[in-house]
Amino acid sequence: GQQVMQIPQYQHVQEGEDFTTYCNSSTTLSNIQWYKQRPGGHPVFLIQLVKSGEVKKQKRLTFQFGEAKKNSSLHITATQTTDVGTYFCAGPYNNAGNMLTFGGGTRLMVKP
């Protein structure tokens, strides 16, 4: 079945350093979504990418969708302690309906 993999699983950074998490799907995706879950919280939708090669920015966050629509990345510039949490990518399961397959997430820890 469809699999969505994320690396790394964990990442410790010093505040001010950059951070990148990578997401790879076993199948071509119609779109990819990114979510952030703070410790003790619930996932919060960040963004959806739809087009091949699409790049979107939200302040210090840059999201990219691969040309083949099978991979994506999230890059955070100059991390802050408020960036702490787990970042998940998710793709529509079999590109149908509202069912999403989530990656395992990358847990970001930021040392002040």
Place this chain on the structure above:
Amino acid sequence: KAGVTQTPRYLIKTRGQQVTLSCSPISGHRSVSWYQQTPGQGLQFLFEYFSETQRNKGNFPGRFSGRQFSNSRSEMNVSTLELGDSALYLCASSLPNRESYGYTFGSGTRLTVV
């Protein structure tokens, strides 16, 4: 507008018991999906309901069931609880079509089975 409301927030049950969790989606969102989140397995899809019909189902045993009411509120039920059912159960509402702009998750129900 109000977010997704899940009740109860915390629940402790004994093995063999059954449990019902409730979810009220964002007004206007007719699609409700349920996920189980555990440290070992991550976010696993349980089922999705739209217009009172189960539209998708994940790979969980028949002990897990759900339903949706005409006002889009949804419930999920787990019968004959096992220790491994301890998890955070998340409900998410969304627009029903493929071009939806992401899930809005509720705060979840943390179920502990002892």
